[in-house]
Amino acid sequence: MAETLNRGPVSGTAVTSPAKRKPFFVDFYSTAVGKKYVMALTGMIGIGFVVVHMIGNLKMYLGVVNEGELRVYDIDWYGEFLRELLVPIMPRTYVLWGLRLLLIAAVLMHIHAAYSLTFLNRKARSVKYQSARDYQVANFASRTMRWTGIIVALFIVWHLADLTWGWANPDFIRGAPYHNIDTSLSRVPVAILYIVANIALGIHLFHGTWSLFQSMGWSSPRFDSWRRGLATAIATIIVVGNVSFPIAVLAGVIEFDPDAINCCIEGEEGG
Amino acid sequence: MTILTNITIKIWRQEGPDTEGRFETHQIPEISDEASFLELLDILNERLIEEGKEAIVFDHDCREGICGTCSMMIDGQAHGPQKGTATCQLHMRTFSSGDEIVVEPWRATAFPIIKDLMVDRAPFDRIMEVGGFITAPTGGAPDANIIPIPKPVIDASMDAASCIGCGACVAACPNGAANLFTAAKITHLNLLPQGQAERYKRAEAMVEKMDEYFGSCTNHGECEAACPKEISIDTIATMNVDYWKSKFKNRQHLDR
Numbered sequence A: 001m002a003e004t005l006n007r008g009p010v011s012g013t014a015v016t017s018p019a020k021r022k023p024f025f026v027d028f029y030s031t032a033v034g035k036k037y038v039m040a041l042t043g044m045i046g047i048g049f050v051v052v053h054m055i056g057n058l059k060m061y062l063g064v065v066n067e068g069e070l071r072v073y074d075i076d077w078y079g080e081f082l083r084e085l086l087v088p089i090m091p092r093t094y095v096l097w098g099l100r101l102l103l104i105a106a107v108l109m110h111i112h113a114a115y116s117l118t119f120l121n122r123k124a125r126s127v128k129y130q131s132a133r134d135y136q137v138a139n140f141a142s143r144t145m146r147w148t149g150i151i152v153a154l155f156i157v158w159h160l161a162d163l164t165w166g167w168a169n170p171d172f173i174r175g176a177p178y179h180n181i182d183t184s185l186s187r188v189p190v191a192i193l194y195i196v197a198n199i200a201l202g203i204h205l206f207h208g209t210w211s212l213f214q215s216m217g218w219s220s221p222r223f224d225s226w227r228r229g230l231a232t233a234i235a236t237i238i239v240v241g242n243v244s245f246p247i248a249v250l251a252g253v254i255e256f257d258p259d260a261i262n263c264c265i266e267g268e269e270g271g
Numbered sequence B: 001m002t003i004l005t006n007i008t009i010k011i012w013r014q015e016g017p018d019t020e021g022r023f024e025t026h027q028i029p030e031i032s033d034e035a036s037f038l039e040l041l042d043i044l045n046e047r048l049i050e051e052g053k054e055a056i057v058f059d060h061d062c063r064e065g066i067c068g069t070c071s072m073m074i075d076g077q078a079h080g081p082q083k084g085t086a087t088c089q090l091h092m093r094t095f096s097s098g099d100e101i102v103v104e105p106w107r108a109t110a111f112p113i114i115k116d117l118m119v120d121r122a123p124f125d126r127i128m129e130v131g132g133f134i135t136a137p138t139g140g141a142p143d144a145n146i147i148p149i150p151k152p153v154i155d156a157s158m159d160a161a162s163c164i165g166c167g168a169c170v171a172a173c174p175n176g177a178a179n180l181f182t183a184a185k186i187t188h189l190n191l192l193p194q195g196q197a198e199r200y201k202r203a204e205a206m207v208e209k210m211d212e213y214f215g216s217c218t219n220h221g222e223c224e225a226a227c228p229k230e231i232s233i234d235t236i237a238t239m240n241v242d243y244w245k246s247k248f249k250n251r252q253h254l255d256r
């Protein structure tokens, strides 16, 4: 008995360096499989965000609503709601900032993992095939993850500059999303940019949503047949929802009208 | 038997690991459709030897699809166009008269070319050495079925154990990853009662050894499509779970 205990963790045969004690996360993340877990987890945070974000934006179609005495655009009111999340418990905007920090961390980790794995993969085949490959099942989405990812990353920067900080929108008014979306997306090149970027995001998610089950090790006969359907559904919902906004703005379905509201937009007449 | 005519073979020639390689073209005027792909190369080699030229070097051994030695890209696919088939089991009837067939060695940094189509797959041995076994007393053979194992479990384990270590998964993977090989080897033992004692050491050690040589999995699924034994990428999911669990469990053991 004593002998077994003395032999260390399991058998000792598979142990190369038992004293290796890096912090858990550093240790785990240093391997490719660990990085894929991080990609899948941060990807899920991303998917959760883009789905909620898209649904929130659908509020634009509700137009103006009455809040007691006030007539406001529903989406503007929703923006205020986000800033006041859990307000009596937490100070104003704290929760929103918490969520933002989580998202920023997730996007940065996702990009870092994608970047380092891409390098690893390049190194793993330093001499390419000299004749044409005949791929059997790799699809357009899985083979363009890096490109659709880069398009999405660049778009995120533009999107923040456009509708969060307002640098890219000369008519920007803080706290008036409905007005800002209308003025920004009325510019045809900007509308096209939104459409292209969201299609890229849809393609990314078409592979990503399927793939993350594999990376997380969630494979089971019970739901494996659902994975492709789920990925297609998420990609379609995101693309249809998000692409509808620039089209609605250009078609005049979403049109800011200062006279329709009586509240809450500073620096604008009628407010 | 039918005779195929006018086959053109474009085949990779390379003197050694550090020399430049090139494609060489040979005409095969006639070949039986019952010839295996390796027999096609044998016939071509005999001709080359008669002409006083050097034969094409390629790996082969059992020629019955069980040793995993034969290894080549045929028309851009590992082991050629037929599903679930190693090169030695691929027959000329899969091709037609007049075809041009392009043959290239596996390409992976971990598999340097030894000569022509022969590559060095020793990194697979390095992975096996750190956990692809169980520790058991040697001696008289134990009675069969002495440890009861549920049928679905033994089936899943056997499916994984059918890996012949040919390296087609690495060759087919756009990233040069060896996840299917490593996952098959880990899954084979980790599903069985005999593999439990070393389960998490095995998962951690083999995954990290694999990391030293190969690329990373992007879940394209090309490995599964190329595998002559049609091993499922479900084994990769199993490996991933056992790997992250191993990171916790092995640390807990070290803390004791």
Ligand code: HEM
Pocket: A036, A037, A039, A040, A042, A043, A044, A045, A046, A047, A050, A107, A110, A111, A114, A117, A145, A146, A148, A149, A150, A151, A152, A153, A204, A205, A207, A208, A209, A211, A212, A213, A215, A216, B216, B217, B218, B219
């Ligand atoms: C912000 C929105 C994004 C979401 C929701 C998202 C989501 C995902 C998901 C779910 C996966 C699958 C993870 C897995 O295979 O386990 C994935 C993979 C990937 N993502 Fe993203 N991603 C986003 C942005 C990006 C960005 C900005 C990049 C970087 C340029 C990127 C690059 C990649 C790459 C290269 C992969 C494949 C991973 C691999 O090959 O190992 N993604 N993404």
Ligand code: FES
Pocket: B059, B060, B061, B062, B063, B064, B065, B066, B067, B068, B069, B070, B086, B087, B088, B089, B164
């Ligand atoms: S030669 Fe043994 S598997 Fe092909």
